[in-house]
Amino acid sequence: MTTAFSPRTRTAAPDPTARSARVIVIGTGFAGLGMAARLKRAGMDDFLILERADDVGGTWRDNTYPGCACDVPSALYSFSFALNPEWSNTYSPQPEIWAYLRKVAADEGLLPHIRFGCTVEGARWDDDRHVWTVETSDGSFEGQVVVAGLGPLSEPSLPDIDGIDTFTGSIFHSAQWDHDHDLAGENVAVIGTGASAIQFVPEIQPEVGHLTLFQRTPPWVMHRTARPIKPLERFAFRHIPGALALTRAFVYALRELTAVGFTRRPSILRRGEKLPRAHLHAQVEDPELREKLTPDYTLGCKRVLLSNDYYPALTQPNVTVETSGIARITPTTIVTRDGAEIPTDTIILGTGFHVVDIPATHTIWGRNGVKLADHWADSASAFLGTTVDQFPNLFFLVGPNTGLGHTSIVYMIESQVNYIMDALRTMDRLGASTLEIRAHALRAYDEEVQAKVARTVWNTGGCQSWYLDDKGRNSSLWPDFTFVFRHRTRRFDPSQYRITSADGKSVIVAS
Ligand code: NAP
16 A cells, blocks of 8 residues: 655656646635635645646636626635735726636746646545546546535526527526627527626626516615726835735725624614615615515525616616516426516526535545545535545645635635645644544534534524525525634644544554
8 A cells, every 4th residue: 555645756847747736726716716826826736627628717717707807805715825906996807817717827937737628527535546537528537535626606506497499599697608699689588697697697688678587585785886997006015015915904894893793793784784775775666666675585695796787777678676486497498486577588507506416526535535525415514614534645725615705705715725744844843744634523623613603693694695505504604703713724634633644554643
């Protein structure tokens, strides 16, 4: 029994034909690039990055729908090691975020490590050799460690509506926008009223003939405070040391205050509902439409959306907000539950992503051939959202209970990356070949998280959301301040892990 990799065996950029590396990183979104950049900066060059597309960027590469922008302030939406003084707006548009990620990949020297067009089809742990074999559309790769930066928003969720396959018009998802398709003058149906739909609906409304918006649940919509960054501000960000970092810290602190309402005192949010209610009243005069657009659950239970042009678009004469639900789809129409038949040329699905039912879990096999989807059959859980028992040397980024409702996911990613870097250093220090979270440590952690999440607005606010899985369990969101997560992930604690050396027998008792 030998391990195929010893720590720090290579220091240069990888051989472009290499099929193995100490660390295999999956994905080039914020998660994968953040991990890879830290490895590179630490001189741990023995890593490969597998990317299914032909460019980096993850969700910010894929989502190109009109109006796509970030609803987290620009000041927070970058890596701490690559602050960006060049944002044009206090809330960045998608093309700028994608360009930023491409620049980070190039500046950090990550491009030679990336295998583009390489779709991961499965990963299997070999408990004899202590390696992961990762099967891809471009053959297999081996790594001692796998870091999965798959992203919760990478697999579009397509609704299972009776007759949808028979539709003869055009149909596409917001994350796979068909830019060659001309919507001018068409009867367009939009299904969904989430974060994506509220951004593209105002953009397409002026050009379409008629837009029918199928709303299942109205979102809470707040005023969006976005504004262009002033030249003086940009000058300060570029030239005054600390100006950007200080702004970031200030915005971070303001955002973190709102976590009190989300995670501890939903009653604060209920009082705060007067703001979005006033926003709705100011923008929609028609009481009947207003009634349709008024949520009946606590603010924050679903993601709070920011827009100044969504409601005005819905008041236009070429828009109908349809709330009676979809009974079925015919080749040329959508039939509602109350019997109306709506002629439709194009259907745009703003129906979100597979967040709690990640398809990749069906293709990851750990010790003794256990499949992750089976292991997580009751519900997903991971220690610090990162490690899972029976899946040694596998680290998730943005794993279970690391999502956020109030601030930037990049902060959580960097916290997890800190933790994984310390895990790798610990392996080096101990001469370890495998790390596996102890089942009881994960259980205790999960019970703690679930006890905390039970009091949050996401669980108590009276809504159905994708934050909850089909058992009604919230395995998506971090139920506390993000600095608490940063503190918990600052150091890898070997005592929580089963650690073996290369012979697979000796259990290293952690100091
Ligand atoms: P989403 O928030 O999951 O919204 C999906 C919408 O589709 C909901 O209105 C949902 O209704 C509806 N829906 C789903 N299945 C349906 C069905 N079978 N029939 C009718 N309606 C259906 O998806 P999203 O808008 O794409 O956003 C996903 C996430 O992406 C967001 O929550 C956010 O985290 C992220 N995002 C972020 C930004 C950003 O600026 N940072 C921008 C866009 C998206 P129900 O509410 O009734 O379930």
